[in-house]
Amino acid sequence: MTSNRIDVDSPGGPRRWGAVMALVWLFYLLNPLEAGWEQRDTVSGWVGIVATVAFAGVYAAAFLMLRLNRPEGAPFRISPNPAVGILALAVEVVLGAVICAAVGQSGTATAVYLAVTSMICLTSGWAWLVTVLIAATTYAATLVVDGWHQDRGILFGILAAGLAIWGISQAINRSTEVLAVREENARLALDEERNRFARDLHDILGHSLTVITVKAELAQKLIGVDLDRAKAEVADLERLSRDALADVRRAVEGYRELTLPGEVARARTALQAAEIEADLPNSTEDVPSSVRELFAWTIREGVTNVIRHSRARTCTVRLTPTSVEVADDGVGPGTSAPGNGLTGLRERAAAHDGVVVTKALDPGFSLSVAVP
Structure with missing residues (x-):
């Protein structure tokens, strides 16, 4: 049978394409990288270049962990172990500070990535606290650091990026919860159907086999006494066994054709056979x-x-x-x-x-x- 399931981890799967599209946004790190290249004749310039490349690598690794390695049904986090996310965020904070110190205000572009990382590393409360702190610190730096100019755009960019990732994470987590509920409901429905089938099979076979047993005992007693009646009882046994087989088949197929008049008639026959x-x-x-x-x-x-x-x-x-x-x-x-x-x-x-x-x-x- 041909499967319609999409392999999300295949080379053309949605997760891999999503990761590629997400990493395109590293384009904005070209600003601090360009600033470092313009100062390549100085130590600070090369420090800025190396730190920017390292920052991009840590961010990319964190995001790829989220996109590719998150277990199915797990929350929107880069790792089930919170320490891994906190470590990644801490390394990025240090690298961001080094970039700003080395190349100047263009290094504040890293603050947006810090907000995104905090949203995928921390729980919602802590993520928002860290994001607001990053936004406030970065904006304050544009006001107080000599040679830097006021930049309200970076403040808006940090908060907007945090809000966007938070919204995506909430949507994914809610979808995960809905899928979990659906799977649980399907499991319960399957259990209920199994119980119903077991109950019906017990009722059908319990009755039929009881009557067959009684008639078999009666036929055995009549063999040496009344051969014609014994033959009639054996014929009834054959009919009852065929009826029981038909009942089981109907139960397997999901049909329940029990009728009240039919059951009264069966009761009459069964009680008569049991004397x-x-x-x-x-x-x-x-x-x-x-x-x-x-x-x-x-x-x-x-x-x-x-x-x-x-x-x-x-x-x-x-x-x-x-x-x-x-x-x-x-x-x-x-x-x-x-x-x-x-x-x-x-x-x-x-x-x-x-x-x-x-x-x-x-x-x-x-x-x-x-x-x-």
Whole structure:
């Protein structure tokens, strides 16, 4: 299958092109570099040149760390380790001061890069504090240093650069948070679907295999007594196994075609095979369509438990427009904890604001679901 995913780290990927575009702004360091070259016959001139090149290298390295090495989903920082960012900023501050001392006012161009670096190295509060301090110090220097002229443009440039990078970082971090939330929601939805499938598979196979087991035991007993009836039970076994296979296939495909009349008919057949007298409703027409599936699952779960656990002689199913009850005269619920079937039934009932009630009878046991 062809993938549509863009490799951000490929030679033509967005991250690499973004890094190239960002490093184009190093163009403004040509001013102090040119000033140093004009003084190349002096030590300060060469100090300015070397310091400017080193400054550009540190800035480029810091920005490339941010663009290329930031882990997916990590905050907008050049490194997960804050010390690395602080060290990079400190080195740039020292180099910026050396450039200004060596080549004069043209070295103040480095202040804009310091503001950008602080925004990608520090948390928002500290980043703004350092940016404002850099802006104030640089602007003050243009007022008090001999030979320098007042430059309001550098003040605006520093604050504007800081604001731009801060806005970008906030947008990236918010996008990262949104993606994380989406991934978590997708994971939860997948877990919910897995739980639903496990619940449905338990309900479908639990009922079908219970009936198949009962019929197999009955057929074995009838082989030497009533061969024709034994053959009929074996034929039922084949039909039930095919039905169970079809139910599983429907569950796998995501279809849930459970019907209330069909489940009443299944209950009648299953109870008869288990030699349990059945008292079942003759009609399901009074039950609203919105709760028919829920009531069908209730009958399936209740009858399956009657056949499997109760050792009952009779089983009664009562239907009203707002409730369904499966009761028997068996040995009662015992001391075992509720199984997956009852847990799944409670989840289904909760989706209809319904309540599942289990209670011991004398004798027997009752499972009921009521909806508003």
